[in-house]
Amino acid sequence: MIARRTDERIMCGILGLLLHDPSIDAASEICEGLSLLQHRGQDACGIVTCGQKGRFYQCKANGMVRDVFDANSISRLVGGMGVGHVRYPTAGSSNHAEAQPFYVNSPYGIVLAHNGNLINTSSLLQFMDATAHRHINTTSDSELLLNIFADNLQKTGKFRINEEDIFTAIGGLMEQCKGAYACVAMLAGFGIIAFRDPNGIRPLGMASRNALGGGAGKDYLFASESVVADASGFGDWEDVKPGEAVIITRNSISRRQVSRPATFAPDIFEYVYFARPDSVLDGVSVYRSRMAMGDALADEVKRVLREKELSVDVVIPVPDTSRVAALNLAQKLNLPYREGFIKNRYVGRTFIMPGQQMRRKNVRRKLNAMALEFAGKNVLIVDDSIVRGTTSKEIIQMAKDVGAKEVIVASCAPPIRYSNVYGIDMPSRAELVAHNRTDNEIAHAIGADLVIFQTLPDLISSVRQFNPAITHFDCSVFTGEYVTGGVDEEYLSCLEQTRADNVKGRVAVGGLGTLEGKGGGAVQHNGQSGDNSGLALGSNGPLNGVDSTVGLHNSWQLS
Numbered sequence: 001m002i003a004r005r006t007d008e009r010i011m012c013g014i015l016g017l018l019l020h021d022p023s024i025d026a027a028s029e030i031c032e033g034l035s036l037l038q039h040r041g042q043d044a045c046g047i048v049t050c051g052q053k054g055r056f057y058q059c060k061a062n063g064m065v066r067d068v069f070d071a072n073s074i075s076r077l078v079g080g081m082g083v084g085h086v087r088y089p090t091a092g093s094s095n096h097a098e099a100q101p102f103y104v105n106s107p108y109g110i111v112l113a114h115n116g117n118l119i120n121t122s123s124l125l126q127f128m129d130a131t132a133h134r135h136i137n138t139t140s141d142s143e144l145l146l147n148i149f150a151d152n153l154q155k156t157g158k159f160r161i162n163e164e165d166i167f168t169a170i171g172g173l174m175e176q177c178k179g180a181y182a183c184v185a186m187l188a189g190f191g192i193i194a195f196r197d198p199n200g201i202r203p204l205g206m207a208s209r210n211a212l213g214g215g216a217g218k219d220y221l222f223a224s225e226s227v228v229a230d231a232s233g234f235g236d237w238e239d240v241k242p243g244e245a246v247i248i249t250r251n252s253i254s255r256r257q258v259s260r261p262a263t264f265a266p267d268i269f270e271y272v273y274f275a276r277p278d279s280v281l282d283g284v285s286v287y288r289s290r291m292a293m294g295d296a297l298a299d300e301v302k303r304v305l306r307e308k309e310l311s312v313d314v315v316i317p318v319p320d321t322s323r324v325a326a327l328n329l330a331q332k333l334n335l336p337y338r339e340g341f342i343k344n345r346y347v348g349r350t351f352i353m354p355g356q357q358m359r360r361k362n363v364r365r366k367l368n369a370m371a372l373e374f375a376g377k378n379v380l381i382v383d384d385s386i387v388r389g390t391t392s393k394e395i396i397q398m399a400k401d402v403g404a405k406e407v408i409v410a411s412c413a414p415p416i417r418y419s420n421v422y423g424i425d426m427p428s429r430a431e432l433v434a435h436n437r438t439d440n441e442i443a444h445a446i447g448a449d450l451v452i453f454q455t456l457p458d459l460i461s462s463v464r465q466f467n468p469a470i471t472h473f474d475c476s477v478f479t480g481e482y483v484t485g486g487v488d489e490e491y492l493s494c495l496e497q498t499r500a501d502n503v504k505g506r507v508a509v510g511g512l513g514t515l516e517g518k519g520g521g522a523v524q525h526n527g528q529s530g531d532n533s534g535l536a537l538g539s540n541g542p543l544n545g546v547d548s549t550v551g552l553h554n555s556w557q558l559s
């Protein structure tokens with residue numbers, strides 16, 4: 001097994017591709033697409049394809065896309081349709097057995113990739129054990145989700161399944177599963193399926209293009225972000241609607257609203273930080289929304305500076321994410337914009353790393369302060385968000401070390417005070433620098449002379465102005481209000497006990513996750529349930545998992 005990387009980001013990205021011509025392999029395009037979603041998860045990645053006679057082929061392991069896949073492993077992923085995943089864990093561990101996509105052999109052979117996080121795993125596990133009699137063999141909520149899907153498909157009791165049955169099964173799943181889930185699944189020999197939770201918390205869209213290799217048909221793509229479609233020549237990008245399921249086979253495309261109506265509440269933090277600026281999510285350009293965040297923050301900065309009778313000489317962004325907003329802010333305030341921090345482009349994002357120690361070290365490895373832009377100046381440093389305060393604390397010190405006079409920090413997002421339970425790895429309130437702190441206390445904690453936050457209404461209108469049809473956003477990290485319900489103090493404390501920085505390592509190594517031990521089975525092998533090939537054990541080489549490219553055993557042909 002490879003060592004965990006120190007530059008992980010904090011999400012997951014999912015992708016599904018169905019080529020009209022089954023003789024063309026989909027794997028290389030899926031791999032390309034995953035590399036465009038790499039910013040959403042750097043812990044593990046995987047692809048499962050489906051070839052002739054419904055046989056699955058998989059390759060998944062810990063590591064980045066470039067580490068896990070090479071020409072050889074791609075060539076062994078046979079078939080014109082497939083599902084891919086890049087992972088940062090929010091449940092379970094970072095063990096390679098929990099890399100996605102997950103597979104279960106019964107019924108029909110199903111593969112699933114999940115972005116999000118379930119909040120009712122304990123009761124789902126009980127159901128699995130006591131009622132469905134399905135064994136869950138990892139601590140991943142995504143394996144659980146897949147088995148709930150499988151159980152609902154099983155209930156149809158059919159030898160051959162059709163779209164109607166699949167819609168019914170996903171409707172059943174949406175009744176049972178609480179939390180955030182954007183998913184792409186694949187049924188052996190049948191097609192690919194996408195669905196999004198009733199609140200639409202995590203993004204998911206689809207696109208099509210004229211079939212590769214000519215002919216009258218279409219190729220179809222599902223992806224977390226539209227940037228994948230742009231890069232692969234797909235057009236007509238459309239969001240999967242909250243509570244909707246979409247089924248694509250070589251001959252048909254079917255869509256259905258399968259859940260009861262619920263409040264559509266996409267996660268606003270996708271716009272603040274996660275998503276690539278060149279993506280459009282739920283009709284909103286991430287780039288435009290970040291420009292608007294800069295404009296709105298400029299007004300707030302102006303107001304506070306006037307009130308405190310302070311002045312600023314220069315605006316400096318914290319690369320990368322805050323650049324877009326910082327430039328707009330500087331232009332609006334008529335202040336010079338300077339790239340005072342130079343980024344080592346070979347070090348990834350620092351926000352989520354295995355431990356606080358590593359994060360801190362990485363900020364210094366990643367950013368260098370140029371004295372000539374700081375010395376003797378009152379600087380306004382703009383960042384997209386302040387989470388644990390690791391970045392701000394380090395860069396403020398760096399700015400002061402090279403001679404800055406006053407250091408004011410402005411954040412495009414309001415103070416983050418609450419846990420995220422929907423797929424972002426911010427489980428512990430105590431780790432958040434703004435938790436239980438006033439603005440002055442936050443400034444003191446990070447060593448700034450002053451800190452200025454965007455207001456929540458301004459953040460919301462920065463995004464919403466581009467799609468007024470979105471009336472709600474998931475803003476739980478700012479408000480502590482959880483749109484799905486079911487998140488109470490007991491849940492949050494339990495989450496903190498299992499997933500805070502200081503316990504995560506133990507969970508990962510010792511398997512102390514909440515899911516562990518509740519599956520009821522006696523088998524203690526390391527792979528996921530339903531993985532009869534034992535692939536998840538992975539006889540992986542030190543750098544990648546390419547030798548886990550093995551056809552799974554199922555070869556059902558579905559009509």
Ligand SMILES: O=P(O)(O)OC[C@H]1O[C@H](OP(=O)(O)OP(=O)(O)O)[C@H](O)[C@@H]1O
Nearest residue numbers: 320321349350351386387388389390391
């Ligand atoms: O308060 P913290 O816990 O330090 O987290 C906040 C910082 O982390 C992110 O940067 P990151 O380096 O992950 O990515 P980026 O290069 O895209 O800005 C974000 O953009 C902030 O700069």
Ligand SMILES: NC(=O)CC[C@H](N)C(=O)O
Nearest residue numbers: 011012089090091115116
């Ligand atoms: N960040 C995510 O979307 C994670 C998906 C899933 N909860 C996992 O831990 O693998």
Ligand SMILES: [Mg+2]
Nearest residue numbers: 318319320321
């Ligand atoms: Mg940053």
